[in-house]
Amino acid sequence: MQKKYNIGILGATGEVGRQMLKVLEEYQFPVGELRLFASKNSIGKSITFQGKEYFVTEAKPESFTHLDFVLGATSNDIARSYKDSIVKAKAIFIDNSSAFRLDKDIPLVIPEINPEDALKNKGVIANPNCSTILALMAIHGIEKLSKIQAMSVTTYQATSGAGALGPQELSEQMAAIVHNQKIEPHIFPYPIALNVIPQIGSFLDNGYTTEEMKMQNEGRKILHREDLNISCTCVRVPVVRSHSIAIELITEEELSIEAVKEAIQGHAGCRLYDDPEQKLYPMPLLTSNQDLVYVGRIRKSLLHSHGIVLWCSGDQVRKGAASNAVQIMMKLIGLEPLGGSIC
Amino acid sequence: MQKKYNIGILGATGEVGRQMLKVLEEYQFPVGELRLFASKNSIGKSITFQGKEYFVTEAKPESFTHLDFVLGATSNDIARSYKDSIVKAKAIFIDNSSAFRLDKDIPLVIPEINPEDALKNKGVIANPNCSTILALMAIHGIEKLSKIQAMSVTTYQATSGAGALGPQELSEQMAAIVHNQKIEPHIFPYPIALNVIPQIGSFLDNGYTTEEMKMQNEGRKILHREDLNISCTCVRVPVVRSHSIAIELITEEELSIEAVKEAIQGHAGCRLYDDPEQKLYPMPLLTSNQDLVYVGRIRKSLLHSHGIVLWCSGDQVRKGAASNAVQIMMKLIGLEPLGGSIC
Numbered sequence: 001m002q003k004k005y006n007i008g009i010l011g012a013t014g015e016v017g018r019q020m021l022k023v024l025e026e027y028q029f030p031v032g033e034l035r036l037f038a039s040k041n042s043i044g045k046s047i048t049f050q051g052k053e054y055f056v057t058e059a060k061p062e063s064f065t066h067l068d069f070v071l072g073a074t075s076n077d078i079a080r081s082y083k084d085s086i087v088k089a090k091a092i093f094i095d096n097s098s099a100f101r102l103d104k105d106i107p108l109v110i111p112e113i114n115p116e117d118a119l120k121n122k123g124v125i126a127n128p129n130c131s132t133i134l135a136l137m138a139i140h141g142i143e144k145l146s147k148i149q150a151m152s153v154t155t156y157q158a159t160s161g162a163g164a165l166g167p168q169e170l171s172e173q174m175a176a177i178v179h180n181q182k183i184e185p186h187i188f189p190y191p192i193a194l195n196v197i198p199q200i201g202s203f204l205d206n207g208y209t210t211e212e213m214k215m216q217n218e219g220r221k222i223l224h225r226e227d228l229n230i231s232c233t234c235v236r237v238p239v240v241r242s243h244s245i246a247i248e249l250i251t252e253e254e255l256s257i258e259a260v261k262e263a264i265q266g267h268a269g270c271r272l273y274d275d276p277e278q279k280l281y282p283m284p285l286l287t288s289n290q291d292l293v294y295v296g297r298i299r300k301s302l303l304h305s306h307g308i309v310l311w312c313s314g315d316q317v318r319k320g321a322a323s324n325a326v327q328i329m330m331k332l333i334g335l336e337p338l339g340g341s342i343c
Numbered sequence: 344m345q346k347k348y349n350i351g352i353l354g355a356t357g358e359v360g361r362q363m364l365k366v367l368e369e370y371q372f373p374v375g376e377l378r379l380f381a382s383k384n385s386i387g388k389s390i391t392f393q394g395k396e397y398f399v400t401e402a403k404p405e406s407f408t409h410l411d412f413v414l415g416a417t418s419n420d421i422a423r424s425y426k427d428s429i430v431k432a433k434a435i436f437i438d439n440s441s442a443f444r445l446d447k448d449i450p451l452v453i454p455e456i457n458p459e460d461a462l463k464n465k466g467v468i469a470n471p472n473c474s475t476i477l478a479l480m481a482i483h484g485i486e487k488l489s490k491i492q493a494m495s496v497t498t499y500q501a502t503s504g505a506g507a508l509g510p511q512e513l514s515e516q517m518a519a520i521v522h523n524q525k526i527e528p529h530i531f532p533y534p535i536a537l538n539v540i541p542q543i544g545s546f547l548d549n550g551y552t553t554e555e556m557k558m559q560n561e562g563r564k565i566l567h568r569e570d571l572n573i574s575c576t577c578v579r580v581p582v583v584r585s586h587s588i589a590i591e592l593i594t595e596e597e598l599s600i601e602a603v604k605e606a607i608q609g610h611a612g613c614r615l616y617d618d619p620e621q622k623l624y625p626m627p628l629l630t631s632n633q634d635l636v637y638v639g640r641i642r643k644s645l646l647h648s649h650g651i652v653l654w655c656s657g658d659q660v661r662k663g664a665a666s667n668a669v670q671i672m673m674k675l676i677g678l679e680p681l682g683g684s685i686c
Contacts, residue, residue, distance in 0.1 A: 174536075175521045231645040237580055244541070
C-alpha cells in the first residue's frame with residue numbers, strides 16, 4: 001500500500017491555500033490526515049477534499065503533532081508565529097510567505113532548479129516569490145548553457161497576485177465601467193481596470209519596490225549566483241490570472257537562438273511556445289489554471305551579441321505559489337506528480 | 344491681423360484626424376480655409392470646427408491648391424498616393440503614416456528634440472511612431488547630459504493605438520465578460536480584455552515586430568545617433584488611451600539621479616512625476632487627453648553604474664500623433680501653442 005502523508009495547511013481558505021488543495025487533488029497526492037487552519041473568520045467553514053468534508057480550525061502551537069508537512073499560505077507574521085511549533089512537531093514547513101526566504105539556514109526552492117537545496121532543510125523550506133519563480137523557470141535552461149551576466153526584467157502582473165480580493169476588485173470595476181458607475185479602489189492604490197500601476201509592494205530607499213528586489217535577492221539565492229545582477233520593474237495590469245514577464249539578458253558566451261530554444265524546450269516545467277508567424281506566443285489567456293511556464297518571443301538582443309530577449313507567461317497562483325510548494329513536498333518524498341505537470 | 348493658414352486633413356474622420364481637429368481648436372490655431380478629406384464611407388459627413396460646420400470630401404490630386412499644410416492621418420498607401428500632389432500644390436505635408444519616416448530626404452521630427460530638421464523639409468515631414476515619440480521625449484533630457492549607449496524598452500500599449508475600433512473592441516469585450524457572454528476578437532488577434540498580447544504589427548525575420556523595430560530605426564534618425572542600439576518588446580494591454588513604457592538605459596558617463604530628474608523636469612513637453620512615497624508615478628489614468636509625457640520611477644540600474652531605469656506614460660493619440668503633428672506645423676511658422684502645452 002502506498003504510504004500516506006499527514007498534511008496541514010495554514011491559510012487554507014485564501015487564494016493560495018485553496019489552490020494548494022486543488023493541486024493536491026489533481027496530483028492525486030497520497031494524503032492521510034488533513035488539517036485545515038485559517039483565521040478566526042473562517043473557523044467552522046467546511047471544505048470538501050478528495051470527496052471528504054473537512055472543517056477549518058484555528059491553529060494552536062500543539063496543532064501540528066503527527067503531521068508530515070505543513071504548507072504555509074499566510075502572511076509573514078503568521079508564518080513566523082507558528083514556525084517553531086511546526087519544527088518542534090517534526091513536520092516540514094513549506095512556507096509561501098516571504099518571512100524566511102533570505103534566511104541563510106532555510107532553503108529557497110524551485111524543484112526544477114535547485115531540488116538539492118530542499119534536501120538540506122532543517123524543518124523549513126521557503127517557496128519563492130511568484131514572479132521570481134516564473135522568470136527563473138524561463139531562463140534557467142539558458143543559465144545552464146552559459147552563465148547569465150545581467151538581466152533586465154519587466155513584469156505584467158495579474159490582480160490575483162494580491163489575493164482573492166484582487167480579481168474581485170477588477171471585476172467590480174469592470175462592471176462599474178460598463179454600467180457607467182464610479183470606481184473606488186480598495187485593494188490597489190488606483191483603479192486597475194483600464195489602467196496599469198507601476199507599484200507592487202512598498203518602496204525602498206533605492207527607488208525599487210520590495211517586489212522588484214525579490215527578483216534579484218531570491219534569484220541569486222536560488223541560482224547560487226551571488227554575483228548575478230537583475231534590474232526589475234513590476235507593474236500590475238488588469239488581468240485576472242497569470243503573470244507575464246519580458247526579459248532581456250546577457251550570457252557569458254554567445255548562444256544561438258536554436259540552442260536557447262532547445263534548452264527551454266528541454267527544461268522541466270517549461271513549454272516552448274514560440275511560433276510568431278502562427279501568432280503563437282505566451283499570454284495570460286493561455287497559461288492560466290495549469291503549471292507550465294510558457295516561453296516565447298525568443299530573439300537576439302539588439303544591444304549585445306551575447307544578449308537574448310524573451311517573453312514568458314505562467315499561472316502565478318499555481319506554479320508561482322501553490323503548485324511549487326506541493327512539488328517541493330513531492331521532491332522530498334520522491335514522488336512525481338501524475339500527468340507529468342512538473343516535467 | 345494674425346496671419347491665417349489654410350489646412351487640409353487627410354483622414355479627418357479617423358481617431359488621429361479627429362484629434363488633430365481638437366488640438367487645432369484647443370491651441371486656437373489660426374486656421375483660414377479648412378478642407379477635410381476622408382474615404383468614400385465618410386463623404387458628406389459634417390464636422391463642427393471652431394463653431395463652423397465643414398463637410399467631408401474625397402481628396403483628388405487637385406484638392407490641395409492654396410493649402411499651406413496638409414496633415415496626414417491615413418494609411419501608408421493613401422499617404423503615398425497623395426504625396427506628390429500635395430508637394431506640387433506647395434503645401435507642406437506633415438504625415439503620420441510610417442510611409443516616409445525612414446526616407447533620407449524627409450525629416451522625422453519631434454519638435455522638442457530635433458526642430459531644426461523640420462526646417463530642412465522639401466515639402467514633406469514625417470511624424471514618428473507613437474511609442475517612439477513618448478520614449479524619446481522621456482530620455483532626451485538624459486541624452487543631452489550624456490550620450491545613451493544602449494536602451495532596453497518594454498511597452499504597455501493602449502488599444503487606441505489600433506485606431507478608434509480598438510477601444511470599441513475592448514469595451515465590447517468588457518461588457519461581454521460582465522454579462523457572461525462569449526468574446527470574438529476582430530481588431531486584435533486575441534481577446535484583449537483581461538489579457539496582454541505581445542504582438543503589435545507583424546513579425547520580421549529577426550524575431551522583432553515592425554512596431555518594435557520602429558523604436559531603434561526612428562530613434563536613431565530623430566536623435567542623429569546611427570550608433571544607438573535599442574531592444575524593444577511591444578505589448579498591447581487592456582487600456583483605452585495612453586501608452587506606458589519601461590526603459591533601462593546606459594549612458595556614456597555616470598549620472599546622478601538628481602541630475603537625471605532635473606534634466607527631465609527641464610525638458611519641454613515632459614512632466615517629472617516621481618514621488619513614490621506619495622504613490623505618484625505615471626499611469627494611463629493620469630496622462631490621457633493632454634500633451635505632456637509623464638516620467639517617474641527614476642532610479643539607478645542594478646546592472647551597470649552608468650545605468651538608469653525609468654517609467655513613462657503619455658497620450659499616444661495626442662503627443663504620440665495628433666499634437667506632435669500640429670506642434671511641428673507651429674514650429675515651422677514660429678507659433679507656440681497657447682497654454683504652454685509644448686513647454
